[in-house]
Every structure is written in structure tokens, then in C-alpha cells.
Amino acid sequence: MRSAHTVEQVRAAEADLMARLPEGTLMQRAATGLAVAISNFLGSTYGARVVLLIGSGDNGGDALYAGARLARRGAQVTAVLLSDKAHAEGLEALKMCGGRVGSVEDIRGADVVIDGIVGIGGRPGLRPDALAAVQLAEQFDVPIVAVDTPSGVDVDTGETPEPHVNAALTVTFGTHKICHFIDPAATACGPVHLVEIGLDLPPAEVESLQAADIRHLYPVPHGESDKYSRGVLGLMVGSTQYPGAAVIATAGALGGPVGMVRYVGPDPVAEAVRAAHPEIVAGNGRVQAWTIGSGLGDELDIPRIRELLDAEEPVVLDADGLKALDDSGDHVDVLATPHAGELARLLDVDRATVEAERLKHARLAAERYDVTVLLKGATTVIAAPDGQVRVNSNATPWLATAGAGDVLAGLCGSLLAGGLSPLDAASLGAYLHAAAANLASSSGPTTAISVAAALPEATRYLLRS
Numbered sequence: 454m455r456s457a458h459t460v461e462q463v464r465a466a467e468a469d470l471m472a473r474l475p476e477g478t479l480m481q482r483a484a485t486g487l488a489v490a491i492s493n494f495l496g497s498t499y500g501a502r503v504v505l506l507i508g509s510g511d512n513g514g515d516a517l518y519a520g521a522r523l524a525r526r527g528a529q530v531t532a533v534l535l536s537d538k539a540h541a542e543g544l545e546a547l548k549m550c551g552g553r554v555g556s557v558e559d560i561r562g563a564d565v566v567i568d569g570i571v572g573i574g575g576r577p578g579l580r581p582d583a584l585a586a587v588q589l590a591e592q593f594d595v596p597i598v599a600v601d602t603p604s605g606v607d608v609d610t611g612e613t614p615e616p617h618v619n620a621a622l623t624v625t626f627g628t629h630k631i632c633h634f635i636d637p638a639a640t641a642c643g644p645v646h647l648v649e650i651g652l653d654l655p656p657a658e659v660e661s662l663q664a665a666d667i668r669h670l671y672p673v674p675h676g677e678s679d680k681y682s683r684g685v686l687g688l689m690v691g692s693t694q695y696p697g698a699a700v701i702a703t704a705g706a707l708g709g710p711v712g713m714v715r716y717v718g719p720d721p722v723a724e725a726v727r728a729a730h731p732e733i734v735a736g737n738g739r740v741q742a743w744t745i746g747s748g749l750g751d752e753l754d755i756p757r758i759r760e761l762l763d764a765e766e767p768v769v770l771d772a773d774g775l776k777a778l779d780d781s782g783d784h785v786d787v788l789a790t791p792h793a794g795e796l797a798r799l800l801d802v803d804r805a806t807v808e809a810e811r812l813k814h815a816r817l818a819a820e821r822y823d824v825t826v827l828l829k830g831a832t833t834v835i836a837a838p839d840g841q842v843r844v845n846s847n848a849t850p851w852l853a854t855a856g857a858g859d860v861l862a863g864l865c866g867s868l869l870a871g872g873l874s875p876l877d878a879a880s881l882g883a884y885l886h887a888a889a890a891n892l893a894s895s896s897g898p899t900t901a902i903s904v905a906a907a908l909p910e911a912t913r914y915l916l917r918s
């Protein structure tokens with residue numbers, strides 16, 4: 454599991470550790486890791502032209518000390534001071550190693566620009582001279598390596614209401630910050646490299662599953678398992694208007710751990726599902742979980758869906774089914790899987806607001822409707838009603854294809870029926886869905902059915918790794 458902590462949590466852990474170490478130790482740890490990461494990014498340090506953008510705080514200090522190390526290894530390092538309060542000892546160290554103070558003109562022809570403008574002490578946005586320097590780097594195609602966070606983003610929310618740095622690489626210290634995980638800021642970070650500095654941290658605010666977590670969470674059958682104990686999933690999806698959704702969601706469910714799938718829907722649709730997947734059983738019967746909503750179109754029966762939401766079995770509620778959600782009652786066993794537009798409707802705001810403030814709105818909906826919310830997008834945000842948040846960012850843009858959401862709804866239902874909690878089912882489902890999409894699109898475009906078909910192979914690989 455990867456963890457992201459809030460600025461407040463990081464500051465407290467840093468203060469704790471600093472009290473036990475000689476002054477400046479943490480900054481030296483950070484600067485050493487930063488210099489190594491920049492060297493690796495550059496490929497060759499000797500003769501490389503490095504421009505440091507330096508703000509008023511310790512973020513600039515990290516950049517100056519890292520610049521000093523690079524200068525010692527033969528890089529031509531120039532600091533552009535964007536504040537008259539630049540870190541004095543760091544600046545001295547840089548000069549001692551042959552670095553110099555220059556101007557934004559040095560950005561032209563640089564191999565890399567280091568963003569030491571602000572880190573976790575920064576407010577969103579860039580001041581005019583910082584913005585001008587960043588724009589110059591963009592204009593001359595000079596990649597930017599961000600120190601700790603891309604300056605200008607909102608560190609604790611991942612929002613980007615103001616201009617900010619778009620980094621080719623972000624080098625962070627001690628732990629991930631929320632902006633590294635949550636879009637739109639996560640995209641502005643580029644790949645994120647974590648440098649250990651020895652912080653002792655409390656439980657994380659936001660988590661992200663890694664390959665090793667899959668093996669730990671997946672309900673692998675054992676010697677005593679039978680089709681019922683592995684879980685039976687009921688699917689109330691698809692309609693005469695959208696029969697494909699039923700076929701595709703069933704493929705997603707069968708690509709998960711479930712022992713059996715029951716399809717409940719109009720006869721012609723059940724026939725189409727059976728033709729594609731002869732292993733399904735059509736009609737009502739006992740189930741351990743439901744997936745409801747994908748492709749129901751106008752044929753949704755809201756009172757019936759509400760009955761199922763109030764029943765004991767956990768439910769994945771997708772697409773049109775979300776219209777049945779109301780904010781009264783206990784729905785902790787419900788996993789709602791909206792995209793930004795659907796979440797906007799649930800919260801009575803517009804879609805752009807949800808997209809700009811994804812973490813906030815996923816949490817709001819989880820709290821208001823007492824459900825676990827899986828907000829779809831390039832990075833998936835999953836918020837549980839108890840406040841836990843997980844993200845998934847291993848998706849591929851090829852996954853933006855019709856029916857991909859139906860696969861996810863079927864798969865998450867399969868995981869719920871396999872006994873996982875809504876939070877685990879959602880985070881495991883999002884991870885496996887993305888892993889299968891990566892496999893299915895390894896040589897180009899893919900389809901929802903191919904993603905579902907790649908689920909067993911992706912799962913096998915992850916269970917072995």
C-alpha cells in the first residue's frame with residue numbers, strides 16, 4: 454500500500470524527528486535523494502545545464518543543496534532567486550561548489566529546471582515572476598523536476614484552481630502528499646519518486662493499492678470451496694434498449710472470483726447473456742451480492758432497486774441505478790460507481806466542479822448517501838462513509854471505451870460476492886480492471902469485452918507476483 458499524508462501530519466512527523474537529529478539532517482537527506490534523482494533524470498550530470506527556481510522557504514533550500522551536489526559533479530548550476538529571502542546556507546553551499554546566481558534568461562538552453570519555488574508550505578498559484586519563469590521553461594521545452602510538489606497546486610486536496618508547474622518528475626520526501634494521488638494535481642506531478650528520510654507517520658489520509666496488496670486481498674478459492682461458498686452474484690443490468698451492457702457486465706463478473714452469476718432481466722436480454730456466457734443462470738435465486746444499474750436505461754424499477762438496497766446483501770450501484778439512491782437510511786454495504794457527471798447529479802453541482810474537486814466530492818457523496826463511492830476517471834477515487842480514501846492510478850487512456858464501466862461494475866460485484874468489503878472490492882476492482890486494460894491494450898486499441906477477457910490473465914499474473 455502506498456500512503457499519502459496531509460501537510461499537518463508531515464509537519465508533525467518532521468518536527469518529531471528533527472528534535473532527535475542534529476540541525477539540518479533532514480534537509481541534507483532530502484537534498485541528497487533529490488540530487489540523485491535529478492542525475493538519473495538527466496542521464497549524465499557532467500556539463501549538464503541546471504536552472505534552480507528558488508522561493509523563500511525550505512523547498513528552495515532543498516533545491517539549493519541538491520544544486521550544490523550537482524555542481525560538485527560537474528553540472529553548470531544557476532539559481533534564479535524569486536524571493537529576496539532565499540535559504541541563505543543553501544545559497545552559500547551552492548556558490549562554494551561553483552554554482553552561481555543568474556536570471557530567467559538562463560532557462561533558454563537549460564537541460565532541466567528544478568522547481569524549488571514552494572513545497573508543502575505553498576498556497577495554490579504562482580506569483581507573476583514565478584509564473585513567467587515556468588512559462589519560459591514550457592516555451593523552450595525544458596523539462597521541470599518538482600521538489601516535493603509541483604508549485605502552485607493545492608497540496609492537501611489535489612485541486613489546481615490557479616496556475617501551477619507541470620512537472621516531468623516530482624521528487625518527494627518522507628511520504629506521498631495528497632496532491633501526488635488526486636487529479637488534476639496528480640497529472641501535474643508526472644511520475645513521483647519518493648526519497649525516504651526516516652519519518653515516523655500516523656495512519657495515512659489516502660492510500661493506493663500496489664501489486665503486493667492484490668495477493669493479500671484477493672479471495673482465492675481453497676480446497677473446501679464450492680460455487681456457492683465462492684459467492685453468487687445477482688446481475689440486474691442491461692435492458693431491451695441496451696442488451697450489450699448485460700453481456701459486458703456479465704463478462705466482468707465472470708472475470709472475477711465469483712462462483713456463479715444469476716442474471717435477472719427481460720427474457721430477450723437473458724437469452725443474449727446466455728448465448729454469450731452459457732455458464733450463467735437466468736432468474737431470481739439466492740445471491741451474496743448484487744450489481745445493479747448498468748444499461749438499465751428507462752427500464753429501471755426504482756422501488757425494486759430500493760428494496761434490494763435496503764436488503765442485507767451488498768450492492769454495486771452503477772449508471773442508471775444511481776437514480777434510485779436516496780440519502781435516507783443505512784447504505785454502508787452499497788458501492789456506488791458514478792463517473793463525474795453522475796456524481797455531479799447526486800450532489801446537485803455541475804460536472805466541472807466535481808472534476809476540479811474530485812476528493813472533496815467523492816467524500817461528500819460518501820457521507821451524504823452513507824455509501825462507498827468509486828468515482829471513475831483517469832485516476833479513480835474511492836471514498837468510504839467512514840472517511841477512508843483510496844485511489845487507483847494505474848489505468849490506461851485506452852480504457853476510455855464504451856462498456857468499460859459495465860465490466861468494472863460486474864467485477865466489483867463479483868468481489869463483493871466473494872466477501873470483500875465495499876472499500877476493498879472497489880479498490881481491488883479498480884486495480885484489476887486497469888491491469889486487464891493495460892494487458893488488453895498492450896499493442897493498441899481495445900474493447901470492453903477484451904478488457905473483461907484479460908481479467909483472468911492479469912489476475913493470475915498479480916497473484917503470482
Ligand SMILES: NC(=O)C1=CN([C@@H]2O[C@H](COP(=O)(O)OP(=O)(O)OC[C@H]3O[C@@H](n4cnc5c(N)ncnc54)[C@H](O)[C@@H]3O)[C@@H](O)[C@H]2O)[C@@H](O)CC1
Pocket residue numbers: 467471479480481483484508509510511512513515570571572573574575576577578579580600601602605626650
Ligand atoms: N521541514 C523539514 O524538516 C523538511 C522540509 N523539507 C522541505 O521543506 C519544504 C517546506 O518548507 P517551508 O515550510 O519553508 O515552506 P515552502 O518552502 O513550501 O514555502 C515557503 C514560503 O513560501 C511562501 N509562499 C506560500 N505560497 C506561495 C506561493 N504560491 N508563491 C510564492 N510564495 C509562496 C510563504 O511565505 C511560505 O512560508 C518541503 O516541501 C520540503 O521541500 C525537506 O527538506 C525535508 C525536511
Ligand SMILES: [K+]
Pocket residue numbers: 512568569570571572599600601602603604
Ligand atoms: K516545488
